[in-house]
Amino acid sequence: MTRPFRFEKGESTVEILKNAILNGLYDQHYRGHELLAPALLDNQFGDQLWLSLRRELLICRGFTWAVAFITPNMLVPFKVVMADLAAKGVAGTIITGDYLGFNSPTVFAELLKIPNLTVRIAQSAGFHAKGYLFDHDGYQTAYIGSANFTRSALLKNTEWVLRVSSATDAALTAQVERQLTVLNQTSQLLDDHWLADYQARWVPPVHPAAKRVQSSLITPNAMQTAALRELHALVAAGEHRGLVVSATGTGKTYLGAFAVKDFRPRRFLYVVHREQIARKSLTSFQRVIGGPASDYGMLTGGRHDWNAKYLFATVQTLSQPEVIKRLGPVAFDYILIDEAHRVAAPSYQRVLDHFQPQFWLGMTATPDRPDNQDVYAAFDYHLAYEIRLQDALEAGMLAPFHYVGVQDYVTPAGELIDDTASLHRLVASERVRYVLDQLDYYGYCGQQPRGLVFCSRQEEAHELAAKFSAAGHPAVALTNTDSPTRRRTAVDRLEAGKLEYIITVDLFNEGIDIPSLNQIVMLRNTQSAIVFLQQLGRGLRKYPGKDYVTVLDFIGNYKNNYLIPLALNHDTSRDVDSAQAETRLPGIIGVSTINFNRVATAQILTSLAQTKLDSMRALRQSYQELKNKIGRVPYLYDFYRYGSTAPQVFANNPRLAHYGSFLVKMGEAVTLSSYDNRVLSFVTKELLNGKRPHELLLLDELLNYGTCSLTHLRERWRAVGAYDTPAVRQSVADILTLSFFDVKAGKETKKARYGGRPLLVTTPDGYQWNAQLADDLGSNPEFYRLMTDAVTTGLTLSHNYDPGQMFTPGHRYDRRDVCRLLNWPLDVSAPMYGYRVADGECPIFITYHKKDTDQRNAVYNNELRDGQSLRWYTRSPRHLDSPEVQQLLAGVGTDQPAVTLRLFVKRSDAAGKQFYYLGTAKIAPGSVREELLGPKEKAAVGMDLVLDRPLTPRMYELLFD
Incomplete structure (x- = not known):
């Protein structure tokens, strides 16, 4: 759940806001704040305006909007947020109007359904304002610009919106509040009487698109x-x-x-x-x-x-x-x-x-x-x-949808209903009332609902249909026992408006065409992503007047919850961190939105924590599916090409030395020598992730030609924009000669685990394979193919990273990656823990949400203070005069500090071994203090680390909320 930003005790709200404003309006070198600094926002680069407004809603203590135009197609995701705010006791006001008749009566009727929202109708002629004001603890934030509260404006159009935050007693805030006060005083409260009058006099505006004459000529899209x-x-x-x-x-x-x-x-x-x-x-x-x-x-x-x-x-x-x-x-x-x-x-x-x-x-x-x-x-x-x-x-070929994942009914005893519950609980009057209330609250596009409801049991379908009808929502149950004639009759009645709902048990997963459907309702366990998408797709066919489809998914306490975000995002990677991010953050596909309320989000995250997406069973299934698809043994690059399981999942599996060993488990004939197995394991475990292209490009040359000159290698680096320094050249040599891995790893060194000898030897002109590798690659086609596949896949994955710098902000790295990419001569990741100072570099690894307050690292309160800095502590015991601390502090306050600090953060230990790279940081002068930490009061040195690159709102929400 998104948490409100709070200023740290002792910090000055005025100082933080002043720095943020100076950063945005005077000099970018001031210590700004990504969420408070003035900024020009638009819908570019996957950072839609709605995501910013949504975040402000989730952390505010109240809001007032003055916005002229509102469309029904943006109200569904808004209602999801408002329902969560209602649970926290947060309310808001929208001032809108009837200018040009743009706002339909449906808009006002839907706004009246939101209990924690006050709607007022501006009385001034030509009301055309577009401003959003949010009240926070100690400050306010306003969004003012060209964007109305419409789907196109908040998700797609080229809009310019200025975001400004100020203290509550600032002149700008006072001016905005005066304007809103006047609007409030001169506006009329929206009620049923005003709505009835508006309905009677409203004339739908004629949009230019409606005047176009459609050509009868059909051409391919x-x-x-x-x-x-x-x-x-x-x-x-x-x-x-x-x-x-x-x-x-x-x-x-x-x-x-x-x-x-x-x-x-x-x-x-x-x-x-x-x-x-x-x-x-x-x-x-x-x-x-x-x-x-x-x-x-x-x-x-x-x-x-x-x-x-x-x-x-x-x-x-x-x-x-x-x-x-x-x-x-x-x-x-x-x-x-x-x-x-x-x-x-x-x-x-x-x-x-x-x-x-x-x-x-x-x-x-x-x-x-x-x-x-x-x-x-x-x-x-x-x-x-x-x-x-x-x-x-994305291409606009289907009707957009607004998916809403809400929790299923909770009984008075606190039991969350799911489809394994007894029939009398599934069809209890209280649950039916809850379901109908949710359907009414989130609504539909059109004059009346035309919904398809999927449930689990035939008896349930018949009981629900009867209770829906008794409640004034005509419904019929259809199951596989019904004749085609009865099914067709029911569909005809639904399309004619004589029925509101057809309730079925997986009968209409496919082969049914009801273009006018405007609601899809899921009252059953999601057992299969395929079936889920089939059922979702029933409502996505375009139909005159259908601007969107509302998809209501009642999520119970069942183990397959995690399939929902994966199916909606077509995520087959089996990457747990991606699945968690897709659940925590709202999804946007074109102008369709994916929304989970607070409780449903928690349920899905719990389900994910109990599921092993990358189990051997899952990998076997994925392999067989892809083999069926392409008609031959798939290799790692095939998994990438066809959007199946991410190749990294195979590489990271501790039970697999490399992909060849997985093929053996699948019954394929793969014959490799012990040495070849070890070399292939090295390439797979250390290089396939593509986080640096340098070694892979050299291996690619050797696989193709057997030798590679240093001059040609540097040309290949230059061709892909990769950085080229003496340090990285030496590092590549250390990696491929395995000297980097000459450290203890259990009973043997990693170097021994990877074959014990250099993969390549240097020549006067450059590099070539060692004699055994050259012979094995030439004589064993299976080995050559697996090596080529690993290198090709790694080079393809490297396109996800910026080759011109060591680390790409926003991407994930583990400690071993960091040691390699910093060009250190040895892999010292095992004893590194929280940080290490060496060769002018200091990578810092922070787990933000500690699971156990008694854990050693939990005493270090790495508080995110102002959106751009974290309070960080050295290990203990350390003092201001400790040599390590003196290294860190050398040059602090100057343009050239002696040590480059690189910040890596993960949300919690549940995120695994990888950390998101947030960029470089500097120590804030004056923030360094020696402090006593933990129950034993051991000395450590605390300091504020200020990020050189402010966090994006998406990364802030993903890691710190």
């Missing part, structure tokens, strides 16, 4: 164009099969029609499992391809257009022996199988075995099946193109 290019290349290469993965609602049918039009087949066959889909697809193909209606026909139970040029068939009819026999093996030169994830079924297999077209095209939104069907094999592992959900949202 950018993603469809890219997919068509790949399909054309497959055909040109003489391949006969290809698969396109296209998220639901992204124009998959039109893409297929464009592909067929491009191929110009003599005859074409379209195969799908439902007649309704076949009929709709026929219409779409005819719109794209054109030609007489007689060219298009159906092959279904009730219709047999045998001679149609473009034939649309259901697989149930097509696969019947008498039907398929009538159609010869070469009757069609192009066949498209829609919903191709079904191809393992016997009916589809009969079709695939019988026909021999020039090209098979498979199309699906869900190729990765929870039942382990190998969809890719049916199409010769030719994945022509993927249009994933996140890409489609």
Whole structure:
């Protein structure tokens, strides 16, 4: 939970604010504060304005906004924050108006639902203000600029907003408060009476976009164009099969029609499992391809257009022996199988075995099946193109969504309901009322709800439908026992507005098209990320007037909570730290938002702490899925290329020496000598992370040519922008000769663990492999491939880092990385603990949230004081005249201190061994004091470390809140 910023005891609020203002408005060398200094904000570089406003809301003790225009599509994430503030007793005021009729009656109705919000209607003509004022302890912050409270303004548009903080008695604050006081006095309280009057006189404004006349010509969008290019290349290469993965609602049918039009087949066959889909697809193909209606026909139970040029068939009819026999093996030169994830079924297999077209095209939104069907094999592992959900949202191909993760109902006894609870608890009147209250509070886009509710049990679905209906929300339950006719009738009634909700048990995960859906409600355990995305996707198809979809997920106390942020962010990396960050911080995909309330966040983090994302079982599953996808043994670079498990996860696994040893566990034949195993382990464990490209570039040269001159190596460094100093040249030599690792590591040195001898030898001109490595790489193709894969993957991962400096701010490093990247001659990470002073460098490692107050490091209160400095202490016993302290203090207050301080911070011990690099820091003159710490009152020296590069709000929230 985000905590309010508080000034340290004894610190002057005035001094901190004065320095922040001077930093922003006079001289950037003043000790500024990232969260208090004046700043110009926009929506660039993933730092949307909404994230700044959200943070201010979470730490404020009250707020007043004067904002002219508000849109319903920004109110859902706002309501999530307001619900958390209500639990803390924090309230606010919004002053808005009816200027130009921009604000719809829906906006005012939704604002009235927020209990801790007062809304006032400005009476002045032409009210067009755009200002946000937040009250904090001892100061206030104002955001003033061009941004209204609309989705486009806060998430997408180019906006300029000035943020200024000042003491409560400052002239600027007084001026802003006077303006707000006048607005308050001259405004009218929003109530039901005013809203009814406004509703009666409101005329929707006509937006320029509404006047445009849409062309009847259908042309491919950018993603469809890219997919068509790949399909054309497959055909040109003489391949006969290809698969396109296209998220639901992204124009998959039109893409297929464009592909067929491009191929110009003599005859074409379209195969799908439902007649309704076949009929709709026929219409779409005819719109794209054109030609007489007689060219298009159906092959279904009730219709047999045998001679149609473009034939649309259901697989149930097509696969019947008498039907398929009538159609010869070469009757069609192009066949498209829609919903191709079904191809393992016997009916589809009969079709695939019988026909021999020039090209098979498979199309699906869900190729990765929870039942382990190998969809890719049916199409010769030719994945022509993927249009994933996140890409489609970024491209505006789908309706945006606002996901809200809220905790499920808590009983009076304090028990959190989940879907394993008894039926009478799941359908208890109190729980149903709670669910309906949440649905009403977070709302929907449109005049009435059209919702699809997923629950766990058939009895639950029927009971919920009855209680929803009794409460005035007409609903019907549908399960797999219902006939297709009853299902279609229910969908028609929902689309006609006669029903508000369809409640089902996994029935509509796929194969259902209800474009008008404006709510997706999840009242069940998330067992599978695939199913979760299928259910989410039901509501994302675009529909006239549907500006967004509200997704309400009632999160109970179950072990798979952690799948939710991973699925929403399409994070398959199995990196725990990334998963925690995705849970703590709000997600934004295009103009869609991902929001977890405070309690739901805590539940998911607890679930993550109890889950081993990178277990061997998980890695085996990931391996098999990727092998099925590409049709061969996958290597580390394949995991990177296809967005699967992060290669670093294999490298960091203590049970694996290298990826070759994992292949052995998977039953693959890999033969390596003991020495080759040790060398490959070294490259994997020490270099594959890509945190420095220097060694990898040298190994790449040696793998390709056997030798490399120093001149050519430096040219390669220069080509990628890598820094080049005598120290780094010596460090690279120390690493690759293994002298860096000549330190004790258990029963043997690390040098011995990695082979005991230098990987390379120096020549008068440069470098070459040692004799044994040269021989082994030349004689063992498996070894050569694994080495090349590790080096190639490492070089690819190195693109995530700035090669022009030792460390990239905002990225993670462990102590061993730091020793290597500081060019130290030995790996001294084991005894380093909190810091080490050597060779003019001092890396400092801080764990901010201590788990146990009795731990040794817990006595050092590394308090973040003003957004740019931390109070830090040396180890004890240390005194002001200790040699180590004197080294640290040499040159303090000058432009050239004797020691460069580098600050590495992790949130807690649960984050593992890696620390985020925050940048260099300087000791604040006058802050150095000798103090007695801990119960034994041992002497240590405390000082303020001032970051040279202020924290970003995102990093502040991730590490320190």
